[in-house]
Amino acid sequence: xxxVFSDRIDIALRxxxxxxxxxxxxxRHLVDFLRLDLGLTGAHASCEHGVCGAxxxxxxxxxxxxxxxxxxQADGADVWTVxxxxxxxxxxxxxxxxxxRNALQCGFCTPGMLVAxxxxxxxxxxxxxxxxxxxxxxxxxxxxxxxxxxxxxxxTAQARxxxxxx
Amino acid sequence: xxxxxxxxxxxxxxxxxxxxxxxxxxxxxRPEGPxxxxxxxxxxxxxxxxxxxxxxxxxATIARGTLDGVEAAxxxxxxxxxxxxxxxxxxxxxxxxxxNKAPVQGSSEIYYIGQPVALVVADSFEAARHGAQSLxxxxxxxxxxxxxxxxxxxxxxxxxxxSSMGDLKAAMQDAAFTVDQRYTTPGHNSAPMEPHSxxxxxxxxxxxxxxxxxxxxxxxxEVADSLGIDPENVHLLAPYVGGGxxxxxxxxxxxxxxxLAAKELGVPVSVMxxxxxxxxxxxxxxxxxxxxxxxxxxDGVLRGIGxxxxxxxxxxxxxxxxxxxxxxxxxxxxxxxxxxxxxRVNQTCAGSVRAPGExxxxxxxxxxxxxxxxxxxxxxxxxRKRNIxxxxxxxxxxxxxxxxxxxxxxGAAIFGWADRKKGATDGEWLIGxxxxxxxxxxxxxxxxxxxxxxxxxxxxxxxxxxxxxxxTYAILTxxxxxxxxxxxxxxxxxxxxxxxPKSAGSGxxxxxxxxxSSVYMACEKLRQTIAAKLNCDExxxxxxxxxxxxxxxxxxxxxxxxxxxxxxEGAIEPGKxxxxxxQATFGSFFCEVGVNSVTGEVRLRRMHxxxxxxxxxxxxxxxxxxxxxxTFGIGMALTEELIQDTRDGHLVNHDLAEYHIPVNxxxxxxxxxxIAERDPYANPMQAKGIGELGICGAGxxxxxxxxxxxxxRVRDLPATMDKILPGLPDV
Numbered sequence: 001x002x003x004v005f006s007d008r009i010d011i012a013l014r015x016x017x018x019x020x021x022x023x024x025x026x027x028r029h030l031v032d033f034l035r036l037d038l039g040l041t042g043a044h045a046s047c048e049h050g051v052c053g054a055x056x057x058x059x060x061x062x063x064x065x066x067x068x069x070x071x072x073q074a075d076g077a078d079v080w081t082v083x084x085x086x087x088x089x090x091x092x093x094x095x096x097x098x099x100x101r102n103a104l105q106c107g108f109c110t111p112g113m114l115v116a117x118x119x120x121x122x123x124x125x126x127x128x129x130x131x132x133x134x135x136x137x138x139x140x141x142x143x144x145x146x147x148x149x150x151x152x153x154x155x156t157a158q159a160r161x162x163x164x165x166x
Numbered sequence: 167x168x169x170x171x172x173x174x175x176x177x178x179x180x181x182x183x184x185x186x187x188x189x190x191x192x193x194x195x196r197p198e199g200p201x202x203x204x205x206x207x208x209x210x211x212x213x214x215x216x217x218x219x220x221x222x223x224x225x226a227t228i229a230r231g232t233l234d235g236v237e238a239a240x241x242x243x244x245x246x247x248x249x250x251x252x253x254x255x256x257x258x259x260x261x262x263x264x265x266n267k268a269p270v271q272g273s274s275e276i277y278y279i280g281q282p283v284a285l286v287v288a289d290s291f292e293a294a295r296h297g298a299q300s301l302x303x304x305x306x307x308x309x310x311x312x313x314x315x316x317x318x319x320x321x322x323x324x325x326x327x328x329s330s331m332g333d334l335k336a337a338m339q340d341a342a343f344t345v346d347q348r349y350t351t352p353g354h355n356s357a358p359m360e361p362h363s364x365x366x367x368x369x370x371x372x373x374x375x376x377x378x379x380x381x382x383x384x385x386x387x388e389v390a391d392s393l394g395i396d397p398e399n400v401h402l403l404a405p406y407v408g409g410g411x412x413x414x415x416x417x418x419x420x421x422x423x424x425x426l427a428a429k430e431l432g433v434p435v436s437v438m439x440x441x442x443x444x445x446x447x448x449x450x451x452x453x454x455x456x457x458x459x460x461x462x463x464x465d466g467v468l469r470g471i472g473x474x475x476x477x478x479x480x481x482x483x484x485x486x487x488x489x490x491x492x493x494x495x496x497x498x499x500x501x502x503x504x505x506x507x508x509x510r511v512n513q514t515c516a517g518s519v520r521a522p523g524e525x526x527x528x529x530x531x532x533x534x535x536x537x538x539x540x541x542x543x544x545x546x547x548x549x550r551k552r553n554i555x556x557x558x559x560x561x562x563x564x565x566x567x568x569x570x571x572x573x574x575x576x577g578a579a580i581f582g583w584a585d586r587k588k589g590a591t592d593g594e595w596l597i598g599x600x601x602x603x604x605x606x607x608x609x610x611x612x613x614x615x616x617x618x619x620x621x622x623x624x625x626x627x628x629x630x631x632x633x634x635x636x637x638t639y640a641i642l643t644x645x646x647x648x649x650x651x652x653x654x655x656x657x658x659x660x661x662x663x664x665x666x667p668k669s670a671g672s673g674x675x676x677x678x679x680x681x682x683s684s685v686y687m688a689c690e691k692l693r694q695t696i697a698a699k700l701n702c703d704e705x706x707x708x709x710x711x712x713x714x715x716x717x718x719x720x721x722x723x724x725x726x727x728x729x730x731x732x733x734x735e736g737a738i739e740p741g742k743x744x745x746x747x748x749q750a751t752f753g754s755f756f757c758e759v760g761v762n763s764v765t766g767e768v769r770l771r772r773m774h775x776x777x778x779x780x781x782x783x784x785x786x787x788x789x790x791x792x793x794x795x796x797t798f799g800i801g802m803a804l805t806e807e808l809i810q811d812t813r814d815g816h817l818v819n820h821d822l823a824e825y826h827i828p829v830n831x832x833x834x835x836x837x838x839x840x841i842a843e844r845d846p847y848a849n850p851m852q853a854k855g856i857g858e859l860g861i862c863g864a865g866x867x868x869x870x871x872x873x874x875x876x877x878x879r880v881r882d883l884p885a886t887m888d889k890i891l892p893g894l895p896d897v
Binding site for chain 1: 198200201202203204205206207208212214290291293296356357358406409411440635636637787789793796797822823827828829831832835836
């Protein structure tokens with residue numbers, strides 16, 4: 001066991017559009033790699049076993065749990081965190097809606113919530129409130145602003161449809 | 167300059183209603199929102215330092231006994247491990263809210279499974295975790311009391327927690343209608359999304375600590391006392407806190423462990439609790455067993471209330487879930503008994519979880535009231551209105567302000583209570599409707615804030631108050647902006663730094679009222695100073711958008727400030743209005759549930775809450791607080807339950823997969839409405855606490871709706887399928 005944990009693995013991946021090369025402990029999870037090695041602390045570790053969604057990031061176009069994926073598994077992957085998605089402006093309308101609707105309180109779940117919501121919004125059509133609730137039920141919010149979160153996502157979907165971008 | 171108010175007299179001037187800026191009470195966006203949606207708000211485990219090491223706590227695996235030693239050498243040989251630590255400074259459990267001193271300390275005495283008794287520090291988090299998992303503890307088992315419900319368990323009945331009035335026994339005998347039932351609630355965990363974490367480093371004898379804390383004024387003293395150092399040498403930072411719900415009122419074991427390790431190794435050390443450790447270490451709400459006796463006359467008016475509650479707690483902890491807290495004042499009845507019983511157990515420490523007391527005590531009372539409504543045949547809303555007292559009957563105190571009747575009527579009207587249909591179905595779902603009252607005691611704590619009006623017309627607000635998601639950044643900005651006529655974009659609010667003026671902190675729903683009033687006091691003094699410069703009375707001064715107006719003459723604030731900033735420290739402290747009057751917030755809950763006639767599954771279909779909490783400071787953050795409280799109530803009614811192994815007190819469901827907090831799909835359409843109220847006894851803003859009211863009684867409305875749908879009365883929460891299914895009619 002000890003030998004396995006002391007192993008270091010070389011990885012090369014793209015994070016938020018930039019090439020990254022690193023040597024990581026074999027047992028390091030992607031979320032810890034992002035937070036501790038790259039200083040990208042937007043994704044948060046909360047339940048640490050894939051239940052709560054606070055660590056949700058985008059890997060090769062898919063929303064995944066940063067606490068269930070090892071950094072070594074992300075070798076060659078294209079990873080996007082809330083910081084990178086903020087810089088590109090892809091999330092700006094959704095982020096504005098979250099602030100306007102008070103869809104965040106303590107804010108700890110928010111980055112993961114945004115990445116999960118963005119995945120839903122990328123699908124065609126305007127999701128129903130029921131569909132939004134279903135899609136986001138893997139993202140916990142203990143301040144329990146669910147109502148406002150659904151409001152923010154629904155209004156963003158509507159606005160994108162009105163602009164003809166979804 | 168200073169401005170200090172002890173709240174000995176009511177303040178019914180309602181000065182904030184006279185202000186012109188139009189910022190307070192609006193749905194202003196929270197100023198820190200942009201940081202939180204971009205992942206740039208810095209929580210406790212984000213102040214990563216160069217050369218920082220990682221510590222992982224090691225848990226005791228026996229319920230009672232001694233730690234005689236640890237096999238440190240073997241672990242210290244592991245790659246990357248720097249140090250194994252244990253000793254007499256480790257916290258047995260977190261400090262209770264406002265403790266202001268160290269909790270019980272020491273690794274050598276083990277009191278419960280999960281007690282953090284050692285720390286492994288390593289170069290990487292992974293190496294520390296591996297070391298912690300590998301560390302062998304040499305323990306000698308003692309005799310534990312693992313099960314609070316075991317036969318023959320010793321029961322404490324503290325004299326101060328018993329009260330009697332009149333003759334309840336006679337009232338029960340003479341009553342036209344009675345309820346005499348036991349209600350039980352399980353333990354709960356706050357489960358904030360941010361696990362408790364700390365990063366510590368030392369500069370000589372100066373400790374800097376980033377930690378997940380709600381009440382820095384007290385937390386600094388708790389840290390200092392735990393480490394045996396001067397509080398002056400502790401700099402505690404918590405600018406953003408990822409939820410608290412009571413679990414971060416006092417310091418937790420991670421903070422002291424990080425500080426000890428950083429001192430020992432001379433470098434910054436971070437310690438983050440795993441989610442399992444959060445469940446095991448950081449305060450559970452005690453389970454409760456509550457015996458209610460209600461004695462009512464033929465009109466449903468209560469003549470007597472009896473409430474005996476049993477809770478559990480670790481030895482040597484003074485906190486006991488104050489289950490009976492609302493019983494003395496909510497309803498009429500001249501014959502009353504309230505009694506608290508405490509059982510000492512070897513389990514995770516019991517402490518504050520959102521609305522300690524009313525969250526479970528009022529929920530049980532409101533189920534009992536529904537049973538009385540059924541027995542009397544009186545509409546549950548009407549029954550409650552008939553029982554609203556003129557003064558607090560159990561305390562013989564006048565109310566400061568009382569809006570329960572209005573909240574009941576308002577909630578009933580918005581929900582459409584009168585239009586509900588008995589025996590409705592929707593496919594295989596049985597539909598039912600339920601309601602309950604809400605109530606929560608209201609208070610303030612001593613709080614200080616500094617407000618600086620700069621020569622350029624900008625405002626700076628500084629206090630060690632925290633924003634745990636509640637909206638402190640927003641409301642303090644709004645209070646100051648309203649009082650001084652400064653727009654939001656010219657105001658900065660700085661929080662969560664122990665070097666700033668000391669506030670009451672976040673807890674007990676008192677944060678907004680306490681910290682807000684200190685800002686109000688400072689601003690009132692600044693208004694007086696500005697008025698003096700214009701030779702007018704403060705009351706005749708209009709401040710709006712950076713301009714002072716008096717007698718039709720407009721002067722820019724920047725012209726009045728001069729070259730040096732105007733600085734005032736404002737302070738508020740509780741006084742006679744808190745002692746001599748029953749201050750409380752009130753409300754009502756109404757809900758519709760569907761119960762599956764085949765499986766017994768309960769789905770909440772819609773829920774409404776109407777609340778009176780004095781002046782509402784921010785319409786949006788206040789609504790969110792209530793929605794959050796109601797959702798906690800949904801969890802309490804349907805899913806949340808800590809389960810201990812009765813053999814050793816071990817917490818079985820110690821993670822978010824097995825402890826079921828409500829998720830999006832569990833929470834349907836919720837709505838909130840506020841009743842207009844100004845409570846002059848509360849504080850100079852006439853505002854009251856809003857963070858906990860939404861959970862107080864919410865679960866009862868759901869339980870009562872389940873009864874309405876099915877005729878099954880659940881008296882043992884949560885209302886899981888196994889408790890409902892046996893009572894359902896055959897399909």
